[in-house]
Amino acid sequence: MPSKPEPCFLNASQAAGAIKTGALTSEALVRSCLDRIEARDPDVKAWLHVDPDYAIRQAREIDKRPAVHPLHGLPFGVKDIMDTADMPTTQNAAFYQDHRPTLDAACVAIVRKLGSVILGKTDTVEYASNGRKAATRNPFNLAHTPGGSSSGSGAAVGDFQVPLAFGTQTAGSLIRPASFNGVYGLKPSWGVVSREGVTQFSTLLDTVGWYGRSVDDLELVASAFQLPGLGDVGAPSPSALRVAFCETPYWERAEPASRIATETAAKRLSEAGAKVQRLGLPEAFAGLADAQATVMYGEGRAAFLPQYLIEKDAMHPEFVLTAAGKRGVTPERLREAYDLADTCRRQFDALCSDFDVVLAPAAAGEAPEGLHTVGDWIFNGFWTLLHVPCLAVPATKGAKGLPIGIQLVGPRLSDARLLAIAGTLAPLIDVEGEGRLKSLLAA
Amino acid sequence: MPSKPEPCFLNASQAAGAIKTGALTSEALVRSCLDRIEARDPDVKAWLHVDPDYAIRQAREIDKRPAVHPLHGLPFGVKDIMDTADMPTTQNAAFYQDHRPTLDAACVAIVRKLGSVILGKTDTVEYASNGRKAATRNPFNLAHTPGGSSSGSGAAVGDFQVPLAFGTQTAGSLIRPASFNGVYGLKPSWGVVSREGVTQFSTLLDTVGWYGRSVDDLELVASAFQLPGLGDVGAPSPSALRVAFCETPYWERAEPASRIATETAAKRLSEAGAKVQRLGLPEAFAGLADAQATVMYGEGRAAFLPQYLIEKDAMHPEFVLTAAGKRGVTPERLREAYDLADTCRRQFDALCSDFDVVLAPAAAGEAPEGLHTVGDWIFNGFWTLLHVPCLAVPATKGAKGLPIGIQLVGPRLSDARLLAIAGTLAPLIDVEGEGRLKSLLAA
Numbered sequence: 077m078p079s080k081p082e083p084c085f086l087n088a089s090q091a092a093g094a095i096k097t098g099a100l101t102s103e104a105l106v107r108s109c110l111d112r113i114e115a116r117d118p119d120v121k122a123w124l125h126v127d128p129d130y131a132i133r134q135a136r137e138i139d140k141r142p143a144v145h146p147l148h149g150l151p152f153g154v155k156d157i158m159d160t161a162d163m164p165t166t167q168n169a170a171f172y173q174d175h176r177p178t179l180d181a182a183c184v185a186i187v188r189k190l191g192s193v194i195l196g197k198t199d200t201v202e203y204a205s206n207g208r209k210a211a212t213r214n215p216f217n218l219a220h221t222p223g224g225s226s227s228g229s230g231a232a233v234g235d236f237q238v239p240l241a242f243g244t245q246t247a248g249s250l251i252r253p254a255s256f257n258g259v260y261g262l263k264p265s266w267g268v269v270s271r272e273g274v275t276q277f278s279t280l281l282d283t284v285g286w287y288g289r290s291v292d293d294l295e296l297v298a299s300a301f302q303l304p305g306l307g308d309v310g311a312p313s314p315s316a317l318r319v320a321f322c323e324t325p326y327w328e329r330a331e332p333a334s335r336i337a338t339e340t341a342a343k344r345l346s347e348a349g350a351k352v353q354r355l356g357l358p359e360a361f362a363g364l365a366d367a368q369a370t371v372m373y374g375e376g377r378a379a380f381l382p383q384y385l386i387e388k389d390a391m392h393p394e395f396v397l398t399a400a401g402k403r404g405v406t407p408e409r410l411r412e413a414y415d416l417a418d419t420c421r422r423q424f425d426a427l428c429s430d431f432d433v434v435l436a437p438a439a440a441g442e443a444p445e446g447l448h449t450v451g452d453w454i455f456n457g458f459w460t461l462l463h464v465p466c467l468a469v470p471a472t473k474g475a476k477g478l479p480i481g482i483q484l485v486g487p488r489l490s491d492a493r494l495l496a497i498a499g500t501l502a503p504l505i506d507v508e509g510e511g512r513l514k515s516l517l518a519a
Numbered sequence: 520m521p522s523k524p525e526p527c528f529l530n531a532s533q534a535a536g537a538i539k540t541g542a543l544t545s546e547a548l549v550r551s552c553l554d555r556i557e558a559r560d561p562d563v564k565a566w567l568h569v570d571p572d573y574a575i576r577q578a579r580e581i582d583k584r585p586a587v588h589p590l591h592g593l594p595f596g597v598k599d600i601m602d603t604a605d606m607p608t609t610q611n612a613a614f615y616q617d618h619r620p621t622l623d624a625a626c627v628a629i630v631r632k633l634g635s636v637i638l639g640k641t642d643t644v645e646y647a648s649n650g651r652k653a654a655t656r657n658p659f660n661l662a663h664t665p666g667g668s669s670s671g672s673g674a675a676v677g678d679f680q681v682p683l684a685f686g687t688q689t690a691g692s693l694i695r696p697a698s699f700n701g702v703y704g705l706k707p708s709w710g711v712v713s714r715e716g717v718t719q720f721s722t723l724l725d726t727v728g729w730y731g732r733s734v735d736d737l738e739l740v741a742s743a744f745q746l747p748g749l750g751d752v753g754a755p756s757p758s759a760l761r762v763a764f765c766e767t768p769y770w771e772r773a774e775p776a777s778r779i780a781t782e783t784a785a786k787r788l789s790e791a792g793a794k795v796q797r798l799g800l801p802e803a804f805a806g807l808a809d810a811q812a813t814v815m816y817g818e819g820r821a822a823f824l825p826q827y828l829i830e831k832d833a834m835h836p837e838f839v840l841t842a843a844g845k846r847g848v849t850p851e852r853l854r855e856a857y858d859l860a861d862t863c864r865r866q867f868d869a870l871c872s873d874f875d876v877v878l879a880p881a882a883a884g885e886a887p888e889g890l891h892t893v894g895d896w897i898f899n900g901f902w903t904l905l906h907v908p909c910l911a912v913p914a915t916k917g918a919k920g921l922p923i924g925i926q927l928v929g930p931r932l933s934d935a936r937l938l939a940i941a942g943t944l945a946p947l948i949d950v951e952g953e954g955r956l957k958s959l960l961a962a
Contacts, residue, residue, distance in 0.1 A: 175621065175622065176621060177620075177621060177622075178618065178619060178620060178621055179618065179620075182719075182821075182822075182824070182825045185825040185828075185829065186824060186825050186828060189825070189828045189829050190828070266722070267722045267723065267817075267818050267821065268821055269821055270719060270821040270822050270824065270825065271719065271722065272718070272719045272822065272825075275715070276625075276713060276714065276715045279709070279710045279714065279722070280710065301821070301824065302820075302824060302844070304844065304849070304850050305850065374710075375710050377745075378625075378710065378711055378712055378713040378744070379625075379713050379715065381625070381629060381713065381744065381745060382625045382628040382629050382632070382713065382715075385628075385629060385632045385633070386628065386632050401745070401747065406747070407747050407748065407931075407932035407933070410932060411868065411930075411931055411932055414864075414931070415864075415865050418861035418862075418864070418865070419861075421857075421858075421861070422858050422861070425854065487854075488850075488854055488857070489850035489853060489854055490850070
């Protein structure tokens with residue numbers, strides 16, 4: 077590694093600082109990211125669309141304008157289920173290969189307005205759902221999946237090709253890839269970030285979030301979305317924090333690597349003075365994983381119906397099943413799933429009053445081998461259904477040498493507080509930081 | 520009225536029958552609707568965009584194709600917050616006057632695929648929210664509002680300019696205009712119709728629905744959306760039905776006209792043999808109207824943030840308040856509103872087990888005078904928050920000579936059953952039917 081790192085190796089908040097002082101221009105940062113993409117993307121395949129000349133032109137224009145926000149000049153990757161007025165939006169679906177929206181999705185419009193350079197579109201599982209997988213490979217081992225459906229966004233940030241990127245989560249599409257790619261990720265509380273212009277799958281579940289390489293990065297984007305309470309909460313000291321170690325009802329699905337990661341994180345926090353206690357969730361929570369699937373496929377029927385009517389024969393069989401209502405979801409089952417979720421949401425918020433933050437696995441284990449899978453979302457779907465904010469923090473490496481994260485979780489709409497707490501806890505959990513970059517560069 | 524009515528005076532299911540037998544072509548029906556629009560729309564102002572030549576070209580193409588669905592050849596009005604690939608989509612907002620989407624909204628794509636002629640775009644309250652009102656006037660008295668935000672859709676169907684039209688409901692934007700314009704309307708259960716390509720306001724509330732001039736019309740569109748259970752439920756006899764007359768917690772806000780309409784409907788059903796009983800909702804339900812507003816404005820913050828950042832100074836002050844989070848909605852209040860709604864949803868479904876259908880006011884009264892208002896949505900917002908299907912049926916005329924409807928309500932996801940029950944009950948309630956057309960033609 078060079079003594080003065082290439083700009084692409086800076087995380088977003090570091091780069092924002094350098095741009096603010098004039099030590100770095102957006103153009104230099106964008107060029108560095110483009111160089112990294114050129115060098116690495118033939119292997120990693122995170123991007124469906126990058127136009128280097130256009131990215132540089134955007135950066136030059138931004139360099140001429142005064143900064144209105146720390147995002148000014150920072151490159152941003154956009155998951156390809158999000159509309160962009162100046163780039164294709166293919167959803168990794170044959171049907172949409174030629175689709176060119178005329179407006180930005182709300183999330184894209186916001187970061188663009190605040191000065192981000194929209195660097196390109198990242199690969200995704202088809203419609204962020206089922207069907208065709210992304211071509212993206214895990215930057216830490218190309219034979220492994222980066223996870224999905226936010227495959228390209230997670231891999232591109234993990235591989236230092238872009239400091240920030242949008243993802244979405246309906247089951248486990250944001251937090252799981254964060255864990256697999258050694259990056260930070262925030263799935264905000266449901267409803268606090270607009271989904272306008274983002275392809276819909278499940279109305280009750282779909283959530284727009286983002287990746288960065290530090291809690292500060294995540295907070296920087298959160299400030300663009302004006303999440304309530306940001307800045308009101310000071311950084312707590314570790315010894316003032318009560319951490320709930322939560323195995324979740326699905327601990328038996330956790331591989332040793334993920335168990336070790338979560339337990340190691342708990343140990344590090346405890347050693348730093350935090351009060352770590354076990355939190356057992358009530359019996360009813362064991363039904364949430366099934367309820368999440370019921371809601372996702374039940375609501376997905378409406379989402380995939382237009383295409384089912386228009387080009388059923390060309391659809392992946394997974395979507396045909398969903399659109400035709402052949403997933404076994406009856407109105408009764410769907411109502412029961414809604415009711416269980418409603419009950420557990422309140423119960424979880426109430427349980428949280430005894431703790432400052434919940435620590436839980438971010439994924440079942442290291443990224444699996446092969447691109448036919450995006451991994452198991454058992455540790456994600458039920459949190460999505462609970463509508464709570466989830467923040468992924470890299471923790472350790474597994475036996476295969478791949479990153480593993482944990483997630484910090486708070487009650488609904490406590491995103492600002494969760495970010496503040498994560499700001500204190502993440503440096504204690506993510507002790508490898510620099511190590512990930514070194515292992516990538518050595519690879 | 521001519522002995523053989525002009526095709527525009529046929530309701531959708533009648534027209535579908537005539538098209539099926541070859542007695543009517545889509546072109547003839549579309550031409551008749553266009554004539555009616557030409558004659559009436561200078562006064563009613565229901566439409567933001569109609570291209571007669573293009574509509575006729577669509578109809579001619581459809582007349583060449585085999586019918587795949589009863590919607591084949593029927594003209595459809597589309598609320599202008601819904602994307603159309605071949606027409607502007609302005610949202611009645613200055614910001615979007617030049618907006619031309621490249622894809623249809625999901626609901627538009629579905630009816631288009633099934634053979635509907637997209638006749639044009641109907642006027643709406645700005646973003647189906649606050650701000651600029653539609654220019655549309657009530658066809659029964661041009662000095663009165665048609666209601667909103669689905670102003671143009673309700674008025675166009677009520678004025679026989681188009682047999683079917685889409686609306687949306689976040690507070691009372693679909694059912695209230697149905698009542699004001701003497702038409703039938705279905706706000707389906709939340710989540711059963713895709714909102715893809717429809718401008719977003721509140722994630723938990725926004726619901727796509729439609730207008731027609733009979734229950735059969737509503738069912739015809741419901742079949743396009745493959746609502747679960749359609750066709751499984753036979754038409755019940757009135758005497759087999761238990762009807763819950765529900766004043767709701769807001770009865771003191773009902774004007775005499777609306778009280779009389781609801782009571783008259785109850786009396787007619789009782790006389791026809793239905794078992795009508797009073798249903799008092801539990802105390803907690805009185806908080807639902809406030810909770811609906813809290814959710815709508817709390818989630819609206821995210822919806823209007825992009826524009827707030829991009830062109831705050833040009834925004835209507837109502838949107839500035841919402842986007843800046845100045846509606847008094849804190850995370851705590853929002854969470855409480857979510858929790859109350861969750862509790863009441865389950866309670867309402869449980870209460871419904873004692874009844875087949877709930878009868879309630881559709882609006883506070885007749886359409887108010889003036890276009891500065893769209894009327895009071897107190898009898899709608901809480902049902903929207905409960906996610907239950909609501910079906911508006913015209914009932915009587917008020918003292919000002921304007922139509923008044925009632926609504927039939929069922930538990931969540933019982934849309935198919937609600938349609939079947941309404942098919943039995945509506946002819947008993949809506950005894951004026953033809954009278955509305957006569958009073959329009961006499962006006």
